[in-house]
Amino acid sequence: MKLKLILLTLFFCSISLAQTTIKGSVADNTNQPIPGANIKIVGEDIGTTTDFDGNFTLTTQKKPPFTIEISSIGFATKREEIKSNNQKISAVLAEEETRLDEIVVSASRAPERVRESPVTIERMSVRDIKKSASVTFYDGLENLKEVHMNTSSMSFKSINTRGFATVANTRFMQLVDGMDNSSPLLNFVLGNLIGVSEIDVASVELLPGASSALYGANAFNGILFMTSKSPFTHQGISAYAKVGQTSQEAAGNNLYYDYGVRAAKAFTPHFAAKANFTFMSGTDWFATDYRDKDLVNKIGADRTDPNYNGINVYGDVVSTNIRSVASGLLNAGAITPAQFTVFNAVLPNVNVSRTGYNEVDITDNKVRNAKIDFSLHFKPWATGSTEWAKEIEFIWQSKFGFGNTVYQGANRYYLNGFEMQQHKIEVIGKNFFARGYVTSEDGGNSYDMEFTAVNVNRRWKPDSTWFGQYAGAYVQSTLAGATPAQAHASARNVADTGRFLPGTPEFINAFNQVIADPDVLTGSKLVDNSKIYHADANYNFRDLLKFAEIQIGGSYRIYDLNSFGRIYTDTPEFGPIDYEEYGVYTQVQKKFLKDKFKFTGSVRYDKSQNFDGNFSPRVSLVFSPDERKNHNFRASFQTGFRNPTTQDQYIGFNVGNAVLIGSAPDNLDRYRETLPVTTAEGQFFAGGNSVVLTGQNAYYNSYTATSVQAFAALAGSDPVAASALLRRTNVDLVKPETVKAFELGYRGQFENFSYDINGYYNIYNDFIGNLNVVAPLYGIAQDSPNPAAGPTDLGFQTLHAIQTGNIRAYQLYTNTDIEIKSLGFGLGLSTKIYKDFEIGANYNYAEFSFDQALDPSFEAGFNTPKHRVKGSLSNDKLFKNFGFNVSARWNSEYLWQSTFVDGIIEEATVIDAQINYAIPKLKTIVKVGATNLGGQEYIQVLGAGAIGQQFFVGLTINQ
Template sequence: MIFNLNRFSFFGTLLFLFAYQSAVSQTVAGKVVQEKTSKPVAFANIKLIGQAYRRTSFGVSANEKGEFFLAMKTFPVELEVTAVGYISKKVKIDKPTTNLIIELQPEAIKLEDFVVSAEKVTQEELKSPIQIEKLDISDIKNTASFNFYDAVINLKGVDVATQSIIINSVNARGFNSTTNLRFKQFTDGMDTQAPGLGFSLSNIVGPNSLDVELLELIPGPTTSKYGPGAFNGVLLMTTKNPFDYQGLSFTVKGATIASEEFDTRFFTIGNEFIHDISVRYAKAINDKVAFKINGSRLGGVDFVADNYDNIGPGDSFERTHSLRNQGINGVNVYGDDRAATMVLPRSFNGIDFDSALPIPSERDTVYQVTRQGYEEGQLVDYGVENLKFNGALHVKLSPKTELVAASYYGRASAMITGDDRIALRDFAIYQHKLEVTNEKFNIRAYTTGQNSGDSYNVGKLGESIVEAAKPNEDWFNQYFLLNRAGRGITVSRRTADTAFPRGTFLNRFEAGTPEFDSLRLVIINSQDPDFGAKIFDHSKLYHFESSAKISVGKDYFQDFEMGINARLYDPESNGTIFTDSIGNDVTNFEAGLFVEATRVINDQLEATISGRIDKNENFNVVSTQRLSLVKEIKPNTFFRGSIQTGLRIPNVREQFFNQNIGDLVLVGGLEPVVDQYDLQGNAFLISALDEFNNTVQDISNDDTRFGSGPLNINAIRLENLDILERGIIRDDKFRGIKPERITSLELGYRALVEDKRLFEVIYYINHYRNFIGTTRVVKPRTSPSIDLQLALEQANNPGSSTRFFVSDNAESAIITQGLELVYDVTSDQGTNFAINMTFANILQQNDDPLTPGFNTPPFKLNMTLGNDKMSERLGAQISWRFRSAFEWESSFADGTVPGFNTLDFQFTYSLPKIKSKVRFGGNNVLNNQQFNSFGSPEITSYYYLSFTYGQR
């Protein structure tokens, strides 16, 4: 690999030197001014038009002085010049010139006229065969969200799982997750996923708000174009070209956030502070070479995850162990997850066993017992930071061919939710890219790496602190024996939490004590798989791709594009996460090929077909296809339909997982990875064990059936052993994980009515197969095939059994559907009103516990109202969102996410003399308590003030 990388670097160096010395191009340069007054028209758009550019967008923007520059290859050419508030103009250029003056006539505007602006919807967008949601420069600058990335939540059909101020997992069309494996994200063509995680960590390594030119979100399966994993959609971020956007710009933003007790009053200033500083500088050295550099830092106090509701037996409001409930399991409490199922003395009418010690009665009962864990706030601090640097060198090899060398670096400290809660501490991602791009072809190579820094697993930390005082096996045995001896629940728990017997164990560590703090530091800095919580992950990926638009004759296809790609994953965890132990290096290679063609059948009907094949070294060749038709019903009114297939190849974690996270082991789905644990015939499905325990508990506690007479627990168990026998892992189980599959049918209607209002209706139905989830099993020390009853006793004791979560495929199919509605209107004066609604549900559900949760509100509603020209200097935007309640299911926790609505606003005041803007805004200003994924932090209200200089 080192040799190959050296060759790649040498080739890149030669290519760069060649670019730098390339020949001088023919140029067109000039200035755009206002007719009669000759006043410069700042930031006018100059675009090449004509048949050769019918399906492309090639042009530049003038600077603040109205000056522009274009490098041309051939003449004559025709330019179209547009600017807000001016009538567009077409200019024909026969030869190179450097002093061209283009005059634009101001446009008379009537206040009552409303039209959809060209920037919001073009003719090409109206008849696009796929749905594309866009946020352009204007949207980004005027969003009411705290940052531009958060603004995607206002797009139709989008779901967001908020884990931190800086980390939002974006998804579309169902099966949302905090580890969004089915949704891909790209920055200038680079997949931004962390190689060892298999998903993008929001925008911690991406561009800052000053460098973003365009965000495009494509919902639904897009595998045929963007590769395996583009299952639920993709988010494309395009940054500004330094040739087109030059100069210095910076933003300073401060925000207050409420991190303590939630205040229900409107407009409550928080008790904590966040700062966000961004800077961008770009310059064209000459007409061939330009560069840009960007940097930003966000720091402060993050959202807090303080949901201590009980998800164990009993009521959710129960927070502490009591005579009534010994099985408390808090959502954001760690170390209390494993429950032991015991036969304990039945309580005597609620008598406190401290003051009255009963003897075991003839009527024993079944209890679930957990240890006392630690709240998340006792284990972590909620400091948040995101530091980013990136830069790019652009070299024009010819007027239409550009070489780009770019590097990105991002470092973050924040909390995220995966299979457990994870504290990212100085977690870093870096990306390096070399690319040659042309309107006819593209060649791109890049590498992505990650460094886990001082990150640690919070769940494992809590579990290790609990067991450091007394191992589970000893604690539960003491608790059980003391109860059977008649000591009672309270005394038994209190004694088990002490160092008894002296010299062997330690007292329970109390949060905040020096002993607790010292032990915590030892654990979060240890990589011992049985004790330490520190995460070591230095995984990398290497990627190459190339695509070309080929002319095959207009009698066949108007557009024909094909491309290839190859990727190598190199997981590196020293055996702490993957199976990459010493002497067992792990890599994973995959490659693919795609073809896409468009044919105009007649003046009203256009068809697009695409196909793709992919090969991963651990799976057979797989293929995906898409066929779409677009028909123009009448001018500016289009109907489209498409049928497409998509797939997701298991990522490196789902293939090679081998991680001990305290109370369980995460195992990848490849057959050699699972086989090392010998689960077939030797383990139970946890769902079967839970069903058995619940059945026995319900029967034994049924006073109407047994009254106050004697009860034989063993007889009840024997009567229900068939439940356990059905849950023993079959010999044909875990014989190799398979790729996920989706088939999607989508119908859409899009109309621009009377050049004033945009309407859109979309219906889709998705059929999923081979869903990847986790099969949850428990393996006792004794095989159930040898002694079923002894295996049962051990499986119910956390000290004598181990839980495994194995990546696996669901055996049943599932069908979902959705309906999306859009109404959007924008005035020439800058007033915009937009509303979109989404309905989504499951048509055919299965009872397979492995199927991931749909995790999507049945109904979503977004409304925005804004005007960036309320006066000469003042602009404003208000956004309101509603989400209905829904059920959340994940490997971390299951529960209900209540419905909520939230209101955001922003006011912008321009200072044109110093090229600056001041913004004041607030998010969740109604102070509605909310969280959008179960077990993640509560999203509080916060208010911000920013100053921006030089942003274009």
């Protein structure tokens, strides 16, 4: 692929055609050059941009006379008549506040002014990217109003708008040039892994909130649009390079670098092409939170607990009731009946976990990301006589993303050599588009950190041997007069004798074998070759129907899941998993009362193969009372819906302490597992030494985990009262969730100030979430089983199973019957305070309500601070060729809930800054920056590494 890029670049640079040439310069009314101004031939897509000295050269096959249009954000647009070849232009643009006049497309699927958007919209322009103090433009999105980031890894940041998001944000959609960036296997966006290079970004638009009426099922809580530059209008070779250092207390100081190149050429008015390559490498934030998961909100890391289960410690999830070990030793003939009596009397009725490995010991903590993309653009009728035909463009685009990063779900996963690619064919015109694309991925050498540690331990010593040695050593120490704490410490030392230590040849050999083995019983490799096939189209009737602007469109998608039985239930026994979904929509827009009112109404119907169809309507009204439309009020109501993801439906994933079971009706029988029964009495109840459990047991013969925990806390002192606390699981299979979204907003300008105010209120029904349950290996689960009923009672047998550890924990996917509500508001403002000094600030408030007492086992996972404040101060013209930007953000503390761990994330204040220097003659800008200047490390995802500081020097060359 690198060879192809080099050949394309050489090819672009070697072709020269006879063309009309216009040269010129663009400056403001103080005679300062305007870099990055757009110069475009009116009626054509051919154009260029000014360099850092405000100069430009435009070449075209079009013969004079014709007109060019010169524009730049913050300045009034100007047109110049071209009457001859080699004509020189000196354009002066008048400065004006144009934030309300910026053009956006995403809110209505048609170009419109920001001020006329029917819903809240945030935008990042090329100018914003250039002045950002963040290391990458994607990181800079965190400074937008409404955005809260969930950082799992330095190279994997997940955008959260309006709450209810973990790292796996399945309620948020990201489109790059119209293609959904979601992983086919995981159903959520992997940050900018296969996104767009910052030197190829044309615009970034963000719609927080529901957008299902136009964009379908996954546009539930927000959608991000990233559009790349066209090779017809942005030609030449551009490149950037950044080098710097990351600094973290746990990881120390480490080198970081990032570089990229873009080559684009319009060979003729009919054909253009471009190619991009970027590469980033660094050391990830070390994850070193060693608090016990059960004590996460308490001070200190309690490694003295015999059943310690550290947040960033893996392998300690293997746990058993130490008293039950005596039965296993007796059955195996390792102890005599007399010894069994002693063991049973001495061993405590507590769980003990195996000694685990720290995360830093089972990953190299390196992050890398390479992105390659190229596209071919063909306009067959660009020089034709028909206006509509001139704008028809055919595009072939291919995108490849490769990398290493850490993803956090129910466990922590090292995506090592992960690959994702997209290939698109598209035709676009003035009023329509139609595209089809395929997204595929390969898990590479990715692995599950939990099972890596579990199976490295097992390659050294089987669980039964380790727990047997622990039990024997505990009994000996106790009989010798040791206290329980001393006996536990002595028992662990004995059982751990000879353990593979990180860095030793024995550990490295076992580690390499485990991560190459996809069998969950012996290995940890994640296998994935899943695909998505997608097509969508849209037509706007605005040139045919004059009374209103009417659009129609639709989409069709096929999921092709292929994890070889490692993550989903697509085992050889049951075969692959394929299913489809489709949607159709229409929208009507109408302006009336001298364009003071703008009405937008839309509705979409979506149907997934496994669920009933769903209608999503949206209505909105924009009112602009003044003639210049400097004050704009908006109100909207819309519904959104989200189909259960492929994970919600078809996962069958053993994560060690539990099995994740999707609830598609056919999935319950697709998952099956053989489990050992550990006690003699239990084997009598089960009718053998082992039992086979399926998803049917998880959903229909289990107890809620919260009731089992309550039972365990009381069982030793009052068995009758404890049994009365047990509750049989009673859930429905997962179905789509819906939201009703109400929003009011105002966007306006008063003197030099621009304002954007919005408030929203959401009502969620059938909210999809997880439920943790415990299934006994024998007996029949029932509410409040009677402990005095006797061994023949099936409810009594479940009590025995729970007390002896003969259970299997599951995580189910279901909906809560309880209505969830959320509300919030945001305020953003910007202005120039003195000469070219600009300030911007925004504030967001967000909260939700959910009656936990009505559904105590359900976790909503809002994961959003109640208060967020952001601000910036910048000046692009501090003095000649110098500019700077300082940005700051603060958030209050908030509750983090996930399948990995729950706890409180503390408040954080982060300050980033950069200063830049332009070298016009070299068409180059140098940027020196630093993030988190205060140095106070902070986290955004409980279980991920604390975020430290980054220092960088960047060089960007634009041709």
